[in-house]
Amino acid sequence: MTDELLRALADPMRTRIVELLAGEQLCVCHLVAETGATSSNLSNHLRLLRSVGAVEAEPAGRYTYYRLRPEVLDAVSAHYAALASRSRLASAVKRPCA
Amino acid sequence: MTDELLRALADPMRTRIVELLAGEQLCVCHLVAETGATSSNLSNHLRLLRSVGAVEAEPAGRYTYYRLRPEVLDAVSAHYAALASRSRLASAVKRPCA
DNA sequence: GCATCTGATCAGCCGGTGCTGACATCATCG
DNA sequence: CGATGATGTCAGCACCGGCTGATCAGATGC
Known part of the structure; x- marks a missing residue:
């Protein structure tokens, strides 16, 4: 769960690319058209997405x-799920301020 | 699942804030110290995180x-889980190029 | 009231990052 | 081989977004 992975996935254009690739495998010319x-x-x-392991090229x-590489997306999903789970427990804890 | 939410969560400092808040409720002075x-x-x-609904202030x-607002983190987790699920099916589909 | 402290807001600077355009590379086809 | 088309690479520019410092609004305490 590197920080670079999250940043790579959070860009609008790359989000679009990931959504398109979630439907079917595409070559660059399709992505240009879409x-x-x-x-x-x-x-x-795509080079950036490759460098963080989110996609692979053939x-x-x-x-x-x-x-796309589903394992990587699963890892991101699990990361946020863990944060959600922990934060539910955290609602009971409030660190004293003074 | 707005794009702004993902961008807000992908920043290194904000990632740190979210991780700290996942452990316990904190006030700004604690975050300054940490x-x-x-x-x-x-x-x-924090204003940005509030504007995308990731945190709430009291x-x-x-x-x-x-x-943190766990529902929002769950939504993000579900978003990536859905992408992972779809992309597994997508491995069987390859759009012809020419 | 006055001083102090927490936190928010805003303007301005500056570095990172996305977009573009030119070029390189490699495969295919005539 | 020469032409064409798909993709990758890189330098340069522009712009977005994070950091800082100054200022302000409330709350607390003397």
Whole structure:
């Protein structure tokens, strides 16, 4: 659960990419068509998503298919679930101030 | 599941705040002591976290206690869990490129 | 009332980060 | 091989967003 992973997933364009990839595997040209962004722009975002392990690339001839890595998304989900769980217990504790 | 909520939670300092609040309710002076940040800096972060509904403030005399809102964290967790679930099915689908 | 303390707000600065445009690379096809 | 098209890389610019410092509003205590 690195901080960089959360930051990578929180960007609007990358959120959009992740949602598109959650439906089916796509190559960059599909993402260009769906988002309207330039290919170099998308390539930069995809490199970042790869670097944090959120997606993986599969070269197929001159195309490159991208897919999500479910384990990573599960880890993020579990992270927030744990925070939610702990914070319910925390409602009973209030550290004295003075 | 607004995009602003994810961005708010993805910032390093705010991640730290959320983790501290997951353990117990704290007032700003505690957060100052724990993080080493200035009070105005923290106040800015807390205002943002309030605006996206991640935390709520309870004035108590001249102090202000903050606590997390578990439902919101659960919603974020569910959001990523849903993406993980969908992406597992998506591994079987690959949109043709040409 | 006056001093003090907590916390909020705002303007301004500044660094990180996303977008663009040009170029490089590699595969495919004629 | 030469052309085309898909993708990646990088430098440069612009803008968003976090940090700071000054100021202010309430609450507390002398």
